[in-house]
Amino acid sequence: xxxxxxxxxxxxxxxxxxxRDPMVYFIGEDVGAAGGVFKATVGLFERFGPERVRDTxxxxxxxxxxxxxxxxxxxxxxxxxxxxxxxxxxxxxxxNQVAKTRYMTDGQVSLPLVIRTANGGGTRFGAQHSQxxxxxxxxxxxxxxxxxxxxxDAKGLLAAAxxxxxxxxxxxxxxxxxxxxxxxxxxxxxxLGTASxxxxxxxxxxxxxxxxxxxxxxxxxxxxxxxxxxxxIDVRSLVPLDTRTILGEVKRTGRLFTVEENPRLCGWGAExxxxxADECFDDLDGPIVRITTPHVxxxxxxxxxxxxxxxxxxxxxxVRKSMR
Amino acid sequence: xxxxxxxxxxxEVDRPTRxxxxxxxxxxxxxxxxxxxxxxxxxxxxTSxxxxxxxxxxxxxxxxxxxxxxxxxxxxxxDHTLARxxxxxxxxxxxxxxxxxxxxxxxxxxxxxxxxxxxxxxxxIVGAHLPIAAGAAWSAQVRKxxxxxxxxxxxxxxxxxxxxxALNLAVVWKLPVVxxxxxxxxxxxxxxxxxxxxxxxxxxxxSAYGLESILVDGNDADVxxxxxxxxxxxxxxGGGPSLVEALTYRHGGHSRADPASYRPVAEVAxxxxxxxxxxxxxxxxxxxxxxxxxxxxxxxxxxxxxxxxEEARNGALPPIDEVERxxxxxxxxxxxx
Numbered sequence: 001x002x003x004x005x006x007x008x009x010x011x012x013x014x015x016x017x018x019x020r021d022p023m024v025y026f027i028g029e030d031v032g033a034a035g036g037v038f039k040a041t042v043g044l045f046e047r048f049g050p051e052r053v054r055d056t057x058x059x060x061x062x063x064x065x066x067x068x069x070x071x072x073x074x075x076x077x078x079x080x081x082x083x084x085x086x087x088x089x090x091x092x093x094x095x096n097q098v099a100k101t102r103y104m105t106d107g108q109v110s111l112p113l114v115i116r117t118a119n120g121g122g123t124r125f126g127a128q129h130s131q132x133x134x135x136x137x138x139x140x141x142x143x144x145x146x147x148x149x150x151x152x153d154a155k156g157l158l159a160a161a162x163x164x165x166x167x168x169x170x171x172x173x174x175x176x177x178x179x180x181x182x183x184x185x186x187x188x189x190x191x192l193g194t195a196s197x198x199x200x201x202x203x204x205x206x207x208x209x210x211x212x213x214x215x216x217x218x219x220x221x222x223x224x225x226x227x228x229x230x231x232x233i234d235v236r237s238l239v240p241l242d243t244r245t246i247l248g249e250v251k252r253t254g255r256l257f258t259v260e261e262n263p264r265l266c267g268w269g270a271e272x273x274x275x276x277a278d279e280c281f282d283d284l285d286g287p288i289v290r291i292t293t294p295h296v297x298x299x300x301x302x303x304x305x306x307x308x309x310x311x312x313x314x315x316x317x318x319v320r321k322s323m324r
Numbered sequence: 325x326x327x328x329x330x331x332x333x334x335x336e337v338d339r340p341t342r343x344x345x346x347x348x349x350x351x352x353x354x355x356x357x358x359x360x361x362x363x364x365x366x367x368x369x370x371t372s373x374x375x376x377x378x379x380x381x382x383x384x385x386x387x388x389x390x391x392x393x394x395x396x397x398x399x400x401x402x403d404h405t406l407a408r409x410x411x412x413x414x415x416x417x418x419x420x421x422x423x424x425x426x427x428x429x430x431x432x433x434x435x436x437x438x439x440x441x442x443x444x445x446x447x448x449i450v451g452a453h454l455p456i457a458a459g460a461a462w463s464a465q466v467r468k469x470x471x472x473x474x475x476x477x478x479x480x481x482x483x484x485x486x487x488x489x490a491l492n493l494a495v496v497w498k499l500p501v502v503x504x505x506x507x508x509x510x511x512x513x514x515x516x517x518x519x520x521x522x523x524x525x526x527x528x529x530x531s532a533y534g535l536e537s538i539l540v541d542g543n544d545a546d547v548x549x550x551x552x553x554x555x556x557x558x559x560x561x562g563g564g565p566s567l568v569e570a571l572t573y574r575h576g577g578h579s580r581a582d583p584a585s586y587r588p589v590a591e592v593a594x595x596x597x598x599x600x601x602x603x604x605x606x607x608x609x610x611x612x613x614x615x616x617x618x619x620x621x622x623x624x625x626x627x628x629x630x631x632x633x634e635e636a637r638n639g640a641l642p643p644i645d646e647v648e649r650x651x652x653x654x655x656x657x658x659x660x661x
Contacts, residue, residue: 025466051466057496059489065455066493069473070463072444072456073394092486096449097456104431107650108439141659142651165653193661243660275660 001182007040009151009183010116010172013158014041014078016187018048021076024162027054027063028080028116037082038118038177060086064093064115071113071167072101078162084119084133084171091136098167099142114161114168119147120211120261121309122175127297130305132261134209135268137169138238145238146192147171149213151181153236156190164192173210173261193240197249201229204255204323207246207272209235212259212310219259219315226316228323230257238268243275250276254285257319259310264295289322291315337546339613341387345545346608346618348383349601350625352403355412358629359402359419363580367637368419372433373400377543377575380600381506382407384548385474388556394444394464394473396457399434400506400574401446404476410438412632422639429642430650444473451486453477454503458494461501461559472559473501474552480511482525491533491567500559502552505569506542512578513586526569535567542570543600546607572600 004012018024026044028036032055035042045053056063060081067077081087087094094115101109121130137145144166148154154172161168198213199220208216213234220230231249235242250256256276258269273288291310299305337345356376362368375382378400386407389395397404406415410426418425419433426436434448444460447453457475464471481487482505494501505526509516522528527539538555541547548570555566573595577584584592605618651657 054497057489057492059455059493061452061486062455062458062489062493065452065457065486065490066459066462069396069444069456069459069461071459072439073460073463073471074467075463077459092449092452093455097447097452101445102653103651104427104435105437105439105445106428106430106646107653107655108427108437109445110653112653141657239659241660 002185003180004151004183005178005180006151006154007038007177009155010040010158011042011044012183013155014044015047016155017159017162018044018052023074023076024078025052025054025070025075026078026080027056027066029056029058029082031055031080036080038174040172040177041080060090061093064090064098067113067115068093068098068111071111072109076112076162078114078116081115081117083129084117085128085131087117087133087136094143095140099140103142110165111167112165114158114170116170116172118174119171120173120175121298121305122211124300124302124305126300130298132293134171134238135262135266138268138271139266142167143239144168144192145171146236147173147210147238148236149176149210149234151179152183152188153190155183156188157192157236159189160192163189168192171210175211192237193242195236195242195245196234197231197245198234199230199232201231201253203229203253204257204319205231205233205249205253206257206259206315206319207233207235207269208259209238209268210261212261215310215312216259216315218312219319222312222316223319226320228319230319246272247276247280251280251283254283255323256284256288258290259315260290260292261309262292264292267292286322289318291318337549341549342608343613343621344387345383345549346604347621347625348386348407349379349545349604350622351412351628352379352382352406353601354625354629355406355415356402358633359416360576362419362633368433369421370432371579371581372419373579374576375400375403375574377595377599378506378508378572379403380545380548380604381476381504381542381570381572384545385504385552388549388552389442389474390471392442392471393556394442394457394460394471396444396453396460396473396475397446398453398477399446399448400478401436402433405436405438405443405446408438408441408443410436410441410443412628413635416632416636417639420636420639421641422636423642424635424639428646430646451477451481451484454481454486454490455493457501458490458499461494461499462497464500465497470560471500472556474504474556475501476504476506478511479505479507479509479516479525481505482529483520491565494565495533495535498562498564501565502555502559503565503567505567506572507569508572508574510578510587513582524569526567530567533567535565538566538568540568540570542572543598543603545600545604
């Protein structure tokens with residue numbers, strides 16, 4: 001096991017797959033010699049050359065169109081959209097073209113492509129560079145949606161996304177880029193559609209994604225001191241969704257809390273709350289509670305952004321009050 | 325602007341090619357005419373955008389393409405898909421919403437696709453397929469396959485961002501792609517000239533991307549075949565992309581809901597006098613091809629359309645479980661375990 005940062009794990013995942021499969025290509029804005037604005041692709045240009053690691057103009061529609069046309073004709077391309085907020089400039093390509101073409105052609109076209117993008121808040125960038133948009137992708141049939149929370153998962157899930165025969169939106173929470181963690185040596189390929197149970201408490205289940213996972217883990221430690229034992233699930237993949245693991249944990253503990261970075265309405269936690277209400281209502285010992293960012297654009301100032309996003313203290317307080 | 329219409333290259337196209345061009349145009353004309361009639365019978369569902377009057381562009385390019393080249397077209401894409409050799413019966417059945425349709429009833433008129441014949445899809449959001457065609461050309465370039473992507477779109481597309489993003493990328497990466505603007509004078513109901521900063525919506529923009537300004541008579545099959553050979557050849561030889569503006573006119577409205585009453589009577593009459601099929605027939609006759617040979621082509625085309633219609637009408641409705649097929653590569657639609 002080697003200790004890598006999240007950003008190094010991303011680069012390692014791409015490098016592993018580019019070395020393995022000559023059909024893997026990678027394009028985006030400033031991804032070449034610059035190594036990406038978040039430095040998550042440093043070294044790839046030098047190792048694989050300017051044909052396989054290629055800079056594009058600031059043309060998000062052209063970037064997504066290019067990987068789509070390439071994927072339907074034999075390549076296995078990766079696109080980087082610098083900030084997930086910029087998906088709004090190419091949402092036609094993502095939601096109308098990439099997501100639907102396989103279905104509309106009844107399977108004549110396969111689109112093995114990955115759209116990587118820096119997602120989420122905590123970096124004081126303001127409302128147009130901080131959004132948490134995984135629920136946009138989740139709402140469109142035909143897109144797989146993945147958001148890792150640690151370096152090992154970042155590498156393993158990215159490798160799995162690249163090998164997947166269907167289009168994958170891969171959200172990298174930008175406040176996680178600097179965190180470090182153990183990553184398995186040698187080839188590391190994970191499985192999409194599998195959640196991880198990170199803490200095994202008996203009193204309640206906290207379900208979190210990406211940057212909310214370390215916060216949920218810290219909250220679980222604090223809750224333990226208050227004699228509340230929380231189970232913590234890292235969802236990892238919203239589509240496909242590992243409902244078996246989530247429903248199993250909720251049945252065992254009888255309580256569900258979701259911790260979501262997205263604004264309140266139609267966040268991914270609402271879908272999980274709906275599933276739990278539908279399928280294990282009789283196992284619940286109390287209300288399902290969603291902990292989210294309020295339904296506001298994310299503000300820029302430190303104190304405002306911190307107040308808006310779910311914090312460790314807010315998770316602890318919400319769970320404690322609800323469990324009384 | 326120094327844009328010029330290229331002069332017709334009459335006399336240079338050989339006889340078998342000319343007969344092939346005529347045959348294809350007649351088949352496309354008859355297919356679209358039949359689709360219109362089936363609308364009136366309420367058998368064609370949803371909407372449809374016919375290309376009556378625009379056959380020379382589809383035929384000229386298709387005949388000049390290699391079997392493994394890629395075609396990308398729009399919701400007005402019946403002609404382009406059929407011209408590559410896709411099954412007429414499967415296309416008609418798709419319009420009728422039948423299980424033997426080209427897409428098993430899941431795409432409809434606006435999304436005809438036949439990958440086995442290089443028809444890589446009909447795209448119904450204006451402009452989207454230009455970047456996708458550039459992507460297919462990028463793939464051909466790095467795979468060194470020698471394939472060329474040809475992308476057809478309407479005049480209205482020239483005012484959307486994806487047009488400009490695709491052109492710029494294609495030039496910067498020197499991609500083997502040909503962009504063909506079918507300027508039929510109207511975006512939907514509005515004349516293109518009244519909403520566009522330049523007279524020729526595609527040709528006058530070519531210089532912004534360092535491309536030659538090419539404006540041609542899109543109602544002349546010989547002209548279209550010649551410009552197709554030239555632009556496809558350039559792309560295949562590593563010369564990069566081209567942007568072609570072909571002047572044409574749709575004989576009907578934008579879609580089935582549009583009677584096209586906004587068009588001046590004299591303008592319609594003028595364009596009908598330049599009907600690409602009639603015009604080509606006269607040229608072939610004056611060039612020494614016999615009336616009987618043309619009649620035989622026309623009869624065979626009618627028979628082909630009749631047989632396709634019969635097969636489509638007799639097709640069963642798609643099975644209901646088709647709804648949850650082929651969202652994913654495993655053939656299904658599951659999003660959970």
